[in-house]
Amino acid sequence: MRERMRLYDAEWAPSPRRVRIFLAEKGIDVPREAIDLRQGDQLREPYLKVNPRGQVPALVLEDGEILCESAAICRYLEALHPEPALFGTTPLAIGRIESWTRRIEGDGYAAAVLALRCWRCARAGLRFATGRSPGNGRPCRKSPNWHYGRK
Missing domain, CATH: 3.40.30.10 (Glutaredoxin)
Structure with missing residues (x-):
């Protein structure tokens, strides 16, 4: 089975x-x-x-x-499962859906990830290297693993 x-x-x-x-x-x-x-x-x-x-x-x-x-x-x-078609059925619809998907991923999702990553810096009194962190301390030189909570 x-x-x-x-x-x-x-x-x-x-x-x-x-x-x-x-x-x-x-x-x-x-x-x-x-x-x-x-x-x-x-x-x-x-x-x-x-x-x-x-x-x-x-x-x-x-x-x-x-x-x-x-x-x-x-x-x-x-x-x-092609029905209902959520990615469009015509070339124009497919292109529009893909365009909006990329915008959401690029603008919305990336900002959320950065905010969460920088939240950890702010709690530690650091400023993430991009300068987009709410933290006001010294620049962060921590590894990416540290930002994701890994050791």
């Missing part, structure tokens, strides 16, 4: 939320496994065996293949 698809998910993270919204709009039911980002579950075994980058979401397919980016997961699901 083949295993069903399984979505590794984090309730409050934006990328898994994007996949959950997509699944809901498509009417697709996929079992979910919660990853607690606050507890650092994404940085420990067994999740690192699923996604060595330690990021969510991850979709494990029936054959064991794993997709780890929200856009890739949504595109895969769209190909499996």
Whole structure:
């Protein structure tokens, strides 16, 4: 018997939320496994065996293949279940949807990531190297792993 698809998910993270919204709009039911980002579950075994980058979401397919980016997961699901078409059906609609998707990712998502990353600097009394941090202390020279809560 083949295993069903399984979505590794984090309730409050934006990328898994994007996949959950997509699944809901498509009417697709996929079992979910919660990853607690606050507890650092994404940085420990067994999740690192699923996604060595330690990021969510991850979709494990029936054959064991794993997709780890929200856009890739949504595109895969769209190909499996083309109706309703959420990425457009005409060249113009496809182009418009892709354009708005990139704007949201570039402007909205990137700003949220930077704010969360800089929040850690501000709490430590540091100013993130980009200068966009609310912190007023000395410039931050911490590693990217430190910003993501890794050691």
